[in-house]
Amino acid sequence: MVDAFFAVFQRPNYLTFVVIFLWGFYIMVTRYNLVKKLIGMYLVQTSVIYFLVSISAKKGATVPVLLSTTEPVQAASYANPLPHVLTLTAIVVGVATTGVGLALCAAIYRKYGSLDEQKILERMEEIEALTNKKFLKD
Amino acid sequence: MIFSFEIPLLLLLLVTAAGAILVKDLMSAVLLLGSYSFFLSLVWAWLGAVDVAFVEAVVGAGLGTVLFLLTLFGTAPKDTRLRRPPPSLATLIVFPLLGVLLLYAADDLPEFGNPKSPASVHISPTYIEQSYQDTRTPNVVTAVLMDYRSLDTMGETVVIFTAGIACALLLRRNS
Secondary structure (H helix, E strand, O other): OHHHHHHHHHOHHHHHHHHHHHHHHHHHHHOOEHHHHHHHHHHHHHHHHHHHHHHHOOOOOEOOEOOOOOOOOOHHHEOOHHHHHHHHHHHHHHHHHHHHHHHHHHHHHHHHOOOEHHHHHHHHHHHHHHHHHHHHHO | OOOOOHHHHHHHHHHHHHHHHHOOEHHHHHHHHHHHHHHHHHHHHHOOOHHHHHHHHHHHHHHHHHHHHHHHHHOOHHHOEOOOOOOOHHHHHHHHHHHHHHHHHHHHOOOOOOOOOHHHHOOHHHHHHHHHHHHOOOEHHHHHHHHHOHHHHHHHHHHHHHHHHHHHHHOOOOO
C-alpha cells in the first residue's frame, strides 16, 4: 500500500489523468445543465488522450521527426510516434462528436426552452399530458 | 526538453480544468475550457508530440471553443447561471472508490518517460527506423497517418463528414 502511494507520486502524468478523468465523469453524472455535461465529456476525452500521449514520452528523446535522413536512425532518440497518430484521430473525432452533442443541445433548447435536465423533464410531462387530454377529447 | 518544468504545467492544467468545472457562469466555464485546451497543447509540445499539440490548439481550443460559444449564443443568456444539485449517496460512494482503484493501479504502470517501457520497445522502433525507406517522409507521424494507416484516416474523415451532416440536419430551421 505504501509502495502504491509513492508510485503515484513518481507518475504525475497518471495522477493528473485520474483527477481530470474522474472529475469530468462526475460532472457528466451529477450536473443538470446539458452544456455542463458536455464540458465534463470534453475533459474526459482530453484526459484519456493526455494519458496516451504521456505514455509515448521518453527521457532524452526529441520529437518524432527524423534529424538526418542519410545516417541510420536510433529509435531511442525519438519519441514513440504511434500514440501520437492514434490521438490525432481521437482529438478530431472527439471535437466532431462534441459538435453533434452541442447541435442536439440547440435542438432541445428550441423545442423545450431550457437546457436544464429537470425543467426539460417537467416540460415533456406537460406536453404529454396535453396530448393525452386532446386524445381523450377526440 | 522533458522533465524540467512538468509540475507547474500540470498544475496549470489542473487549475484551468477545475475552473471550467467550478465556475457557475457557463460562458466563463467555456472560456476556461478553451484555456485548458491551450495548456494541454503546451504540455503535449513539451512531451514531444508536436503534431498532437498543433491539432489540439487548432481543433480543440479553436474550433471546440467556437462551437461551445455558438451554442451558448444560440440558447438564452438567462439560462447560463447554473444551480448545483447536492450529490447523491451513490456518487459519493462510487467515485472515491473508483479513484482509489485507479490510483492503486499506478504501481503496475511503466515509469513516466521510461525508454524501456513496453509501448516504446515493441513495434514503434520498427516504424521509426523503417519509415524513411518506405515512404520518404522524415516526419514519422505523417508517414504512419497518411501512408501506413491511410485507410483509417479515410474512416476518420467519414466520421467527421457524418458528424457534419448530423449537425446540419439537427439545426435545420423548417423541420
